[in-house]
Amino acid sequence: MDTKSSAFTVRPAQRMTVRPAQRMTELPAQFFAALVRKANEQIALGHDVINLGQGNPDQPTPPRIVRALQEAAENPLYHKYPPFSGFAFLKEAIARRYKLDYGVTLDPETEVAILFGGKTGLVEISQCLLDPGDVCLVPDPGYPDYWSGVSLAGASMAFMPLREDNGFLPDYTRLTPSELTRAKLMFVNYPNNPTAAAAPLSFYEDTVRFAEKHGIVVASDFAYGAIGFDGRKPVSFLQAAGAKDVGVEYYTMSKTYNMAGWRVGFALGNREVIRLLNLMQDHYYCSLFGGIQAAAAAALTGPQDSVDTLRAMYERRRNALFGALTGIGWQAKPSEGSFFAWLPVPKGYTSAELADRLLLEAKVVVAPGIGFGDNGEGYVRLGLLAPEARLEEAVARIGKLGLF
Numbered sequence: 514m515d516t517k518s519s520a521f522t523v524r525p526a527q528r529m530t531v532r533p534a535q536r537m538t539e540l541p542a543q544f545f546a547a548l549v550r551k552a553n554e555q556i557a558l559g560h561d562v563i564n565l566g567q568g569n570p571d572q573p574t575p576p577r578i579v580r581a582l583q584e585a586a587e588n589p590l591y592h593k594y595p596p597f598s599g600f601a602f603l604k605e606a607i608a609r610r611y612k613l614d615y616g617v618t619l620d621p622e623t624e625v626a627i628l629f630g631g632k633t634g635l636v637e638i639s640q641c642l643l644d645p646g647d648v649c650l651v652p653d654p655g656y657p658d659y660w661s662g663v664s665l666a667g668a669s670m671a672f673m674p675l676r677e678d679n680g681f682l683p684d685y686t687r688l689t690p691s692e693l694t695r696a697k698l699m700f701v702n703y704p705n706n707p708t709a710a711a712a713p714l715s716f717y718e719d720t721v722r723f724a725e726k727h728g729i730v731v732a733s734d735f736a737y738g739a740i741g742f743d744g745r746k747p748v749s750f751l752q753a754a755g756a757k758d759v760g761v762e763y764y765t766m767s768k769t770y771n772m773a774g775w776r777v778g779f780a781l782g783n784r785e786v787i788r789l790l791n792l793m794q795d796h797y798y799c800s801l802f803g804g805i806q807a808a809a810a811a812a813l814t815g816p817q818d819s820v821d822t823l824r825a826m827y828e829r830r831r832n833a834l835f836g837a838l839t840g841i842g843w844q845a846k847p848s849e850g851s852f853f854a855w856l857p858v859p860k861g862y863t864s865a866e867l868a869d870r871l872l873l874e875a876k877v878v879v880a881p882g883i884g885f886g887d888n889g890e891g892y893v894r895l896g897l898l899a900p901e902a903r904l905e906e907a908v909a910r911i912g913k914l915g916l917f
């Protein structure tokens with residue numbers, strides 16, 4: 514066969530310019546792409562870089578879950594298209610877990626949507642609920658994917674500052690009448706990325722009252738629901754009375770079971786929101802590979818000791834990190850949950866300047882707070898995503914710069 518004429522011929526320059534839709538040009542910039550590039554440059558130069566800048570769990574998926582996928586892969590049932598909104602057994606498994614862990618009752622058929630990871634559903638909900646002119650209330654600092662959905666929906670954001678003196682909780686009394694009238698959706702996220710703060714039940718009770726009064730749908734992002742420290746189990750939004758009337762909670766397998774690469778998440782709660790998410794997904798997908806659904810169900814229904822072990826591991830890492838930070842004089846509020854630490858930047862630096870200096874001179878990658886919103890300025894985020902000795906080594910290197 515003459516391959517030259519097909520794969521290897523030089524094609525003439527393209528004559529037609531592809532014109533992207535406006536929504537593609539308006540998407541928020543991927544702030545952290547530059548960080549990854551700079552870190553990779555240092556690695557390519559041969560430096561021993563300690564990367565605490567990202568949020569990717571460093572441990573493997575527990576073996577029993579991997580085995581469940583291996584077995585399921587051989588089941589011809591899963592080689593066919595799965596049911597549109599996913600298998601009933603997986604919805605039943607997450608509903609049972611919520612009952613056991615939080616005492617929350619969910620109807621698997623109408624109050625559970627299976628998602629391609631939490632991120633997908635967090636982006637979809639804006640498209641389900643918002644039109645141009647509508648407002649979404651977004652925490653600042655906050656997880657940048659909330660912005661993506663709002664942008665794709667052509668709606669706008671009103672930022673809710675999360676301040677240290679308010680426990681990194683939003684203060685709803687500061688929203689303006691115009692924001693409150695136009696708002697149709699809001700995101701809350703505890704244990705919080707990036708501030709590592711936890712929220713008490715009273716916060717969710719206030720949130721339910723606030724949302725009901727103003728007709729705003731709540732999206733509670735519970736991605737770090739399994740990771741709470743100092744004996745305090747994180748509270749679910751759905752534990753607040755009336756929560757299902759006003760919103761949904763997002764849960765993901767990514768952090769609790771180290772399944773970030775498997776892409777399995779859930780939206781749970783308000784029937785109408787679940788119906789809309791499922792409707793949107795009917796147009797995009799035909800649910801997840803059945804084998805992955807079977808393994809996710811096995812993860813949720815089997816013994817949960819791997820979850821306890823993981824939580825304890827992050828707590829040991831948190832203790833090691835904060836112990837070392839105290840040793841070099843870097844004062845910060847210890848993380849209450851999640852696998853992050855949120856540290857104030859020393860005087861004379863922006864968060865980006867500090868991150869650059871730590872990378873170039875200590876070979877430690879941290880995420881500058883400004884990447885999470887204007888109110889993230891003045892902080893950097895470190896991930897508890899390396900063994901204790903490596904975290905201590907990172908802090909020791911930073912200590913040598915004499916910043917504190």
Ligand SMILES: Cc1ncc(COP(=O)(O)O)c(C=O)c1O
Binds near residue numbers: 706
């Ligand atoms: C706050 C928060 N929400 C949601 C997610 C999405 O997780 P996934 O899409 O893996 O379910 C992440 C992941 O980093 C996160 O940090």
